[in-house]
């Protein structure tokens with residue numbers, strides 16, 4: 061499990077650790093780790109051109125000490141001192157090692173660099189980058205040099221991943237002691253590049269994490285595996301109430317996702333047109349053509365997937381009410397999210413609910429503006445879980461799973477090739493199948509997001525994919541997590 065922490069959590073742990081160590085020890089450890097990553101990235105240190113962007117705090121101090129180490133190895137290091145003051149001891153050590161302070165236009169130095177070290181701000185930042193930091197961040201992004209961010213890319217809020225203005229887009233972020241939440245959650249995560257962790261001994265002083273990311277090994281451990289005595293009923297039956305005479309494909313894709321994710325059986329219930337399509341595509345599914353909008357006579361299931369392509373008219377509303385009146389977990393997706401946002405009382409039920417919105421759908425559910433959700437995904441996923449009393453899987457380039465009292469789980473296994481119609485329907489099917497197999501909403505959602513993202517990568521391999529390909533690749537994704545690939 062990868063773990064990440066807020067700036068406050070890191071600061072408290074640093075204080076506890078610093079109290080036991082001679083002054084400056086942590087910064088030395090941080091700088092040594094930073095310099096080592098820079099050296100590896102450069103390949104050849106001697107003669108290379110390194111530019112340090114140095115802010116007024118300890119983040120700039122890290123950069124200066126690392127710059128000193130690189131200068132001693134023969135790099136030509138120039139520091140742009142951007143703050144109203146500069147870390148004194150760091151600057152002294154840097155100058156003593158032969159580092160120079162850039163005169164003239166900072167942008168010119170940055171343009172000629174092989175490597176730019178972003179030491180403008182770290183966990184001490186507040187709000188959007190102010191001048192001249194904002195211009196320096198943009199200059200670093202425009203330059204051909206490799207950019208290594210110290211602790212967090214400047215402009216990214218370490219505790220939330222928010223990007224309020226200009227921000228450094230790093231190829232590598234060298235983070236000190238423990239990863240910061242903003243390095244895992246978009247839009248911050250997209251600016252961090254590869255995250256390298258430098259161990260400064262913070263471990264024993266850290267509290268429970270703020271957010272976590274499951275590894276393949278974690279997912280392998282959580283995934284149910286059929287025992288010798290299993291039969292199709294004991295493995296879990298998932299019901300799919302999706303599709304409509306207007307939208308038949310969503311039903312086919314959701315059933316496809318469910319079939320590939322290990323359900324013992326998939327029961328599909330819907331109107332004539334999607335029933336015909338599901339029968340044609342999936343002879344494995346047990347299909348009921350509904351004569352009225354209710355699932356009472358469909359047969360026993362252990363979980364329902366409700367909503368993809370369902371429509372939002374009266375028929376769909378009655379069907380949704382009937383599914384939500386059942387006593388099993390229900391995954392609420394797509395059109396069903398619109399229905400429950402019109403009538404939130406539908407979500408009041410004893411059995412668990414997992415909602416799977418993208419930002420637009422979450423906006424409908426909570427009333428927050430879509431842009432605001434995109435900018436502060438973590439905050440909004442958490443708030444929705446708390447307010448609605450459900451588990452929330454918020455889709456996007458990084459997917460978040462929030463449930464009251466648990467650290468938010470972040471998933472980044474996906475690929476932007478997944479941004480195509482119908483992949484969300486497949487995800488709903490996969491998560492529903494995991495619910496039916498007995499995983500709780502939190503585990504089902506985070507394992508489904510992991511497998512779906514990986515399946516997307518396998519299906520795409522650098523080229524466009526269709527949603528059906530993602531469903532087909534789910535078994536290979538399961539194989540890879542089980543084999544530790």
Ligand SMILES: NC(=O)C1=CN([C@@H]2O[C@H](COP(=O)(O)OP(=O)(O)OC[C@H]3O[C@@H](n4cnc5c(N)ncnc54)[C@H](O)[C@@H]3O)[C@@H](O)[C@H]2O)[C@@H](O)CC1
Nearest residue numbers: 086087116117118119181182183184185186188189190211
């Ligand atoms: N505390 C410690 O023991 C350690 C700290 N380390 C480094 O220290 C960093 C934290 O240092 P600080 O607490 O000094 O804080 P920072 O260096 O992150 O930033 C604080 C400074 O930036 C300015 N600033 C804040 N927001 C700004 C904005 N939006 N635009 C322009 N300027 C802004 C402030 O005026 C302040 O002077 C960490 O991120 C890490 O890089 C590491 O050396 C590890 C050990």
Ligand SMILES: Nc1ncnc2c1ncn2[C@@H]1O[C@H](COP(=O)(O)OP(=O)(O)O)[C@@H](O)[C@H]1O
Nearest residue numbers: 455456457474475476478479481482483484485
């Ligand atoms: N840029 C991206 N990178 C990774 N995954 C993405 C990206 N954009 C979208 N996705 C994923 O693709 C799926 C899209 O689902 P959704 O928005 O419901 O589409 P649809 O309703 O067409 O099925 C989600 O799982 C989402 O996380």
Ligand SMILES: [K+]
Nearest residue numbers: 181210212214
């Ligand atoms: K930084």
